[in-house]
């Protein structure tokens with residue numbers, strides 16, 4: 001008979017939502033298991049995220065509300081902001097605690113300034129609404145004239161003549177680094193992680209469930225549905241789905257680091273319905289461009305990119321910073337955002353109406369800043385539903401340390417690290433200066449794919465986009481995992497990087513077809 005695993009809380013989905021909840025639960029004497037269908041954590045929506053940490057109260061939050069005021073012009077700006085909404089409360093609490101959490105997890109984090117600009121009468125009207133929304137949030141952003149704009153952003157298009165700004169309104173993280181760090185810290189504190197374990201069916205029991213996964217059945221008292229774009233399917237399996245999901249997608253571009261210094265802040269033109277024009281430096285010194293439309297999507301996996309969207313992005317970026325050109329682009333990717341149909345403006349974080357042991361944790365944009373507060377909120381809901389929450393004495397919030405990045409260490413420390421492990425002296429990715437030691441450590445910590453190594457080390461994220469280091473990373477993965485190179489995948493599943501060894505190809509005659 002098939003062995004049944006038992007746990008108290010089963011979290012479906014190892015994205016930023018599920019992993020933040022797992023880490024929070026690991027403070028308590030509770031048996032927690034995370035099941036994830038992919039080969040690694042953070043291969044879902046979170047991998048396409050910008051990693052902007054902002055709250056719904058502030059210039060960034062107000063800027064997204066302006067979209068709404070243009071869509072519903074009869075709604076006065078002062079009525080746009082809902083102080084008591086869950087989105088407002090959790091994002092504000094999460095934003096305020098994020099610096100401490102980033103410190104505990106030893107991840108990259110930088111507070112920055114948001115600059116919102118306008119160049120014509122339409123923009124100025126939208127800026128006025130934006131200012132009114134900010135006032136309804138009890139703060140006044142600083143006004144900018146052309147001279148002040150030039151001072152903040154010397155490379156900006158000179159036609160931008162008015163603007164608003166707020167210091168420390170937004171912070172940058174690498175979203176996947178945040179998720180991976182949450183997972184590592186949660187596992188250090190006792191959470192069980194089951195990868196390649198797709199949930200296929202759920203049978204409700206009296207006071208719990210049996211969850212059928214690709215790796216066998218799991219008996220659990222509670223289910224937390226953190227399956228992001230698939231949360232409706234998980235709820236349906238449990239027979240408790242009373243919401244739908246919709247998706248929008250947009251394409252982003254990343255430029256070469258040599259443009260670094262052209263853009264100083266998170267700089268945007270005041271938002272329009274369904275269109276964003278935002279350019280910003282990333283933590284790594286590249287520039288990210290999100291200047292285009294949000295297109296409706298039906299398939300959350302459709303992250304294909306299109307040339308016309310690239311052109312739309314470049315045109316928008318040039319409107320802000322004329323020096324940016326197509327030749328500076330090193331990568332483009334598409335992300336799919338999720339909204340629930342019950343209230344697309346809100347997150348769906350609740351005990352399900354259909355079963356008191358089934359909880360939904362489905363976020364919308366911005367879904368990162370709130371996670372420390374969301375996790376506490378969900379643990380509170382579990383407590384209300386009867387889960388006994390006794391704090392562990394040994395919980396260590398700081399167990400996780402980042403992989404030493406040899407290129408960033410001072411000379412003396414670099415020498416010490418290389419003396420202990422000479423592989424740190426061997427640079428594999430020349431663009432991002434990633435050493436073999438860092439790649440081996442990433443594999444030791446759970447990377448099983450080329451993308452897993454990239455997210456943990458940045459190998460392959462530079463100008464050449466794996467042109468030089470790709471084959472070497474493949475070799476190291478195969479060697480460390482003791483598998484043939486043809487078994488190494490980009491992101492698991494069928495995404496094998498090499499299809500045949502060249503002598504097999506020649507022997508089969510395929511190369512001659």
Ligand SMILES: Cc1cc2nc3c(=O)[nH]c(=O)nc-3n(C[C@H](O)[C@H](O)[C@H](O)COP(=O)(O)OP(=O)(O)OC[C@H]3O[C@@H](n4cnc5c(N)ncnc54)[C@H](O)[C@@H]3O)c2cc1C
Pocket residue numbers: 012013014015016017018035036037038041042043044045046047048049050051052053054197198199200226227228229230234250334335336337338361362363364365366367368369
């Ligand atoms: C382009 C883009 C930009 C964004 N920018 C920002 C930003 O700047 N700031 C911000 O705060 N938010 C941003 N967001 C939103 C934020 O990224 C999301 O709210 C957040 O990542 C959602 O995380 P999640 O864990 O809920 O979902 P996901 O990351 O999708 O995780 C869900 C997980 O569930 C797994 N899963 C699904 N079905 C099953 C199953 N049957 N069995 C097992 N596992 C399953 C998936 O594989 C996945 O790993 C952005 C989103 C996008 C798309």
